[in-house]
Amino acid sequence: MTRPTLYIGNKNYSSWSLRPWLALRWAGIGFDEVLLPLGGPGYGKSQIPEVRAVSPSGRVPALHLEGGTIWDSLAIAEWVAEQAPELYPSDPLARALCRAAVAEMHSGFAALRRDLSMNIRRRVGPHPWAEDVRADIERAVELFGDLRDRFGDAGPWLFGVRSLADAFYTPVATRFRTYGVSLPPAAQAYADTLLADADFRAWEAAAEAEPFTIPATDSLYA
Ligand SMILES: N[C@@H](CCC(=O)N[C@@H](CS)C(=O)NCC(=O)O)C(=O)O
Known part of the structure; x- marks a missing residue:
């Protein structure tokens, strides 16, 4: 399996990102993380270009897996729980x-x-x-x-x-x-x-x- 990549928002502010990040860590699943700063143009409207480029909803977190992207924190957590x-x-x-x-x-x-x-x-x-x-x-x-x-x-x-x-x-x-x-x-x-x-x-x-x-x-x- 290719190593998953978790796209997250600012660690200080992004509560949605923290949840699946913890789940992945607790499950012991190796993953890369990419932080996309929130707060700039498009923020609050799901229109941050860098986020839209990696997440179809225009929101983080998004987990890139071989074959597909999971773009919602609960869905990512459920995927993690299937592994762990x-x-x-x-x-x-x-x-x-x-x-x-x-x-x-x-x-x-x-x-x-x-x-x-x-x-x-x-x-x-x-x-x-x-x-x-x-x-x-x-x-x-x-x-x-x-x-x-x-x-x-x-x-x-x-x-x-x-x-x-x-x-x-x-x-x-x-x-x-x-x-x-x-x-x-x-x-x-x-x-x-x-x-x-x-x-x-x-x-x-x-x-x-x-x-x-x-x-x-x-x-x-x-
Ligand atoms: N239901 C989504 C919500 C994710 C969400 O709202 N993420 C915020 C960051 S904490 C976001 O990406 N905001 C970008 C924006 O508002 O433009 C999930 O559970 O993953």
Whole structure:
């Protein structure tokens, strides 16, 4: 198999890119990565020429495989889990719950994504969040709490052992840290587990060193 290439956005800002990147690393799949800076002309309209050249949707991440391109983060993560089935829990019900958690992140939390944009290296004090943002924060806390209650005996990850759900919620943990969202102890302990992961730490170090900025995101709540 030709080595896959993952096209990603800025490590500081691209939450969609972080999820499949972690999944590939956790699966131990060797891959090349190409970072395409976001924020310039065409950004927000899926019209960045360099992105359109490698991803038919005009969005990153995109994974180039021998024979085809996967242009969506969840589809990439599912492909990874087919190579590394241990990224889903082995129990069928737990596996379905894990898929539900992954799907909820992929298709939900719109207000959280809108107002608590991922910005790994930034730290901002707490803010009076809009009602829909507060509801998203409460839902994330509830989801963390319920699943940790249920699977906590098996280990510190959302489903005890590390799974795709952890890759999908790592950007949320960074958002809570960036925007000073205080969490109940169980949710904070889970967020700390995500932020201490060695592969996430490698991504974070690159994000901190990255020269690219997106001024609109950096000036939120300034
Ligand atoms: N549903 C897509 C969303 C990907 C997405 O929105 N990516 C952003 C970067 S984090 C992007 O490429 N934006 C380019 C643009 O807005 O022009 C996925 O899951 O991969």
